[in-house]
Amino acid sequence: MKKHTSTISKLFTAMLLAALISSCVPTSQLSYFNDIDQLEKPLANPKIQKTIAPFDRLYIRVLSTDLQTRQIFDVPEEARYSTERTSIMGYQVDESGNIVFPFVGKINVASLTLSDAGTKIQNALKDYVANAEVVIKYIDNQVSVLGEVQNQGVFSFTQDKLNIYEALALGGGLTRYGNRKNIILIRQEGDKIMHHKLNLADSKIAGKDFYYILPNDVIVVEPLKSVSTSYPNVTYQSILSTITTLIAILVLYFNVTR
Secondary structure, eight states: OHHHHHHHHHHHHHHHHHHHHOOOOOGGOOOOTTTTGOOOOOOOOOOOOOOOOOOEEEEEEEEEOOOHHHHHHSSOOOBBBOSSSSSSSOEEEOSSEEEEEETTTEEOOTOOOHHHHHHHHHHHTTOOOOSSSOOOOOOOOSEEEEEEEEEOOEEEEOOEEEEHHHHHHHTTOOOTEEEEEEEEEEETTEEEEEEEETTOGGGGGGGGGTTTEEEEEEEEEEOOOOOTSSSSHHHHHHHHHHHHHHHHHHHHOOOOOO
């Protein structure tokens, strides 16, 4: 009997240790900015302006002191939105990089910044409008957030600068299973689909490429390989599973040794 008791004790200890080890994850994998104490000065990251690409949607407004010009080119306030009232009406950039503008016709804006595109449109309007200014913005910007976040989905944003943390916040932030050191950013660059790995635990990420999100980016949060014991419900589940397995083994053991 003592031999049985000793064997059972060893089995229980071994299984409990195995459960604890398998459910442990270093705190460094669960924290942001692990090396923040090593930062000696603020980081600078001037965002490179996005250039206009095919299938972008642009809000374009012509400003002028001339009433007739405003009536021709300006969209009335009540008509600026779609019938669903969910998005602003805009100009669609076609696959060749053109927009079709009233009176002027096609204007190619591909690979231009918003500022350059505004200047090009303004120059094209000189024969029709004097002393006019052009306001141009991106509309219907979207980012897809997938994986270990609270709410997966496609989210719209209006900010000119949206960083990786703000993008993840649109999805409710990472779940307890999200690996902060393994965030995948998928971005179309020209005719290529590129995959970039980001480490949110790196305090210097703000000074690196891909810190800022571009429209139509896809962010995928990969899961941790195991779950930290710092989460009580996960620990209880592991212990319960261990006890259940132990009971099954003990029943089998006593049946065999009878």
